[in-house]
Amino acid sequence: MTRPKAVIIGPPGSGKTTVGSRLAERLSVGFRDTDADVEAVAGKPVGEIFIDEGEPRFRELEHAAVRTALAEHDGVLALGGGAVLDEGTQLLLAEHTVVYLEVGLADAVKRVGLASARPLLVLNPRSQLKRLLEERLPVYERLGTITVSTGGREPDEIVDQIVKEIS
């Protein structure tokens, strides 16, 4: 059965795209990101989907993208930051190697920057991120089969740890 070598989850700014793509290079496998898959299906960037069609529609498209990617991708798969909130997605993840990238509020704020392109963080990135972390941390913790701390660590060092833990 085809399945990803690793599925990467975590909050915005945890480094899912950055670390996930380097992990894929290191393992010589393909990298896929469900945010990009949703953008390809919708024909527009995530931010525009939120504005034109609303968050519930984005979440529907995202769940479909996760289901498809889990079934057909055999490399490294990064999920959008909020994908894990969907109960159907939580069930699908139960059979996978799920890497949770842990990040604290201060680092996440620094990494997403003040002028964020992320639709959920446009108004007040710090307070939005704080609320989002509080709400989601228990879910990330529960779903991660491997938890990797990213604070004060370079992406390549994080990749080293993941490679060790999944092999």
Ligand SMILES: Nc1ncnc2c1ncn2[C@@H]1O[C@H](COP(=O)(O)OP(=O)(O)OP(=O)(O)O)[C@@H](O)[C@H]1O
């Ligand atoms: N370990 C790290 N140390 C320092 N900066 C990092 C680290 N990981 C990622 N970054 C930087 O943080 C920013 C956000 O990273 P990235 O886009 O990979 O996060 P993400 O988890 O994919 O976010 P999103 O959920 O919004 O897609 C980028 O500018 C990236 O270069």
Ligand SMILES: O=C(O)C1=C[C@@H](O)[C@@H](O)[C@H](O)C1
């Ligand atoms: O954390 C979230 O809810 C999001 C994270 C991004 O990856 C995108 O999926 C979108 O901006 C929503």
Ligand SMILES: [Mg+2]
């Ligand atoms: Mg990303």
